[in-house]
Amino acid sequence: MKILLTGTSGQVGNALRETLRGLGELVIADRSQMDLGKPEQIRSFIRSVQPTLIVNPAAYTAVDKAESETTLAQSINGDAPGIIAEEAARLGAALIHYSTDYVFDGSKREADGKLAAYTEQDAPNPANVYGKTKLAGEQAIAASGCAHLIFRTSWVYSRFGQNFLLTMLRLANERDALKIVNDQWGAPTWAGWIAQATADIVRRLQTGSRDASALDLDIWHEHSGIYNMSTLGYTNWCEFARAIIGHAETLGLLHKAMPSITGIPSSEYPVAATRPHNSTLSMDLLASRFQVHPPQWEDAMKACMENAGTVNAA
Numbered sequence: 001m002k003i004l005l006t007g008t009s010g011q012v013g014n015a016l017r018e019t020l021r022g023l024g025e026l027v028i029a030d031r032s033q034m035d036l037g038k039p040e041q042i043r044s045f046i047r048s049v050q051p052t053l054i055v056n057p058a059a060y061t062a063v064d065k066a067e068s069e070t071t072l073a074q075s076i077n078g079d080a081p082g083i084i085a086e087e088a089a090r091l092g093a094a095l096i097h098y099s100t101d102y103v104f105d106g107s108k109r110e111a112d113g114k115l116a117a118y119t120e121q122d123a124p125n126p127a128n129v130y131g132k133t134k135l136a137g138e139q140a141i142a143a144s145g146c147a148h149l150i151f152r153t154s155w156v157y158s159r160f161g162q163n164f165l166l167t168m169l170r171l172a173n174e175r176d177a178l179k180i181v182n183d184q185w186g187a188p189t190w191a192g193w194i195a196q197a198t199a200d201i202v203r204r205l206q207t208g209s210r211d212a213s214a215l216d217l218d219i220w221h222e223h224s225g226i227y228n229m230s231t232l233g234y235t236n237w238c239e240f241a242r243a244i245i246g247h248a249e250t251l252g253l254l255h256k257a258m259p260s261i262t263g264i265p266s267s268e269y270p271v272a273a274t275r276p277h278n279s280t281l282s283m284d285l286l287a288s289r290f291q292v293h294p295p296q297w298e299d300a301m302k303a304c305m306e307n308a309g310t311v312n313a314a
């Protein structure tokens with residue numbers, strides 16, 4: 001099996017480079033070889049590599065900047081996945097792609113007003129440009145007819161790149177007081193776990209194949225669709241910050257006294273893009289379809305901070 005992997009300078013792509021190794025021949029496509037803003041380059045690179053599986057975690061992820069860079073965000077998040085998918089369909093390859101909780105507007109509630117987790121069947125209604133472009137990418141892949149798995153994830157962090165966990169570790173060592181938004185709810189997701197779950201699913205689909213060295217496209221078509229891929233439980237950014245900084249203190253990663261942490265509403269932290277108040281994702285389908293069982297978000301956070309290679313399911 002020949003696997004073409006994008007986005008390896010990003011959080012999820014960097015982690016996938018490790019977990020996909022061993023599943024086949026891995027070909028890395030960085031921006032200099034395959035710029036997702038350049039359709040002809042995408043087509044010619046894929047045609048020259050002739051992969052059996054394309055894994056595409058690359059994306060335009062600057063959520064606030066997307067509000068003013070709409071055309072660029074649309075070309076990378078909305079158009080490029082469709083071109084990749086067309087090429088995959090043409091080659092008889094399968095595609096794994098990643099999407100976001102921000103395809104939802106965050107208004108889902110139980111009858112009693114409590115937060116309700118979004119399932120794969122819920123109708124998307126993105127509240128910002130980033131979410132709209134990611135939804136366009138999902139739709140373009142589905143329209144291509146290629147065998148595909150789209151994993152919707154949320155609040156991604158790792159020990160690498162730019163993310164909330166690393167920002168909180170830095171700020172906790174610089175400031176005495178932090179004010180963090182406490183009215184947006186979701187599930188923080190470790191990039192290392194996303195990469196582990198992705199490799200487990202590829203392995204599982206390969207197990208059912210007649211020839212383990214090739215993809216059984218029938219099996220991939222049978223499983224094609226959108227799957228939520230985050231962690232169990234939910235929290236808000238302020239509680240997540242408390243958990244990160246509390247665990248950092250336990251691990252001896254704080255070089256000064258703990259900062260005070262105060263929760264504030266989103267209205268007191270103005271940013272360009274509107275965020276959903278609730279973007280928790282139901283994990284039921286992932287577990288029932290692939291027997292992949294996500295960890296609790298706190299356990300994954302600790303495993304990431306302790307630099308563990310894997311994390312066990314809850």
Ligand SMILES: NC(=O)c1ccc[n+]([C@@H]2O[C@H](COP(=O)([O-])OP(=O)(O)OC[C@H]3O[C@@H](n4cnc5c(N)ncnc54)[C@H](OP(=O)(O)O)[C@@H]3O)[C@@H](O)[C@H]2O)c1
Nearest residue numbers: 007009010011012031035036058059061098100153155156
């Ligand atoms: N981060 C989150 O909180 C979050 C939440 C929900 C869903 N997701 C989704 O999860 C996936 C992985 O996210 P991540 O956090 O790993 O992203 P990330 O760390 O921001 O990395 C993005 C990757 O995309 C590449 N990229 C951007 N523009 C490109 C272009 N024009 N051509 C080729 N490559 C390009 C970047 O390469 P360069 O280094 O060259 O820029 C980088 O390798 C994405 O689909 C994202 O939408 C992320």
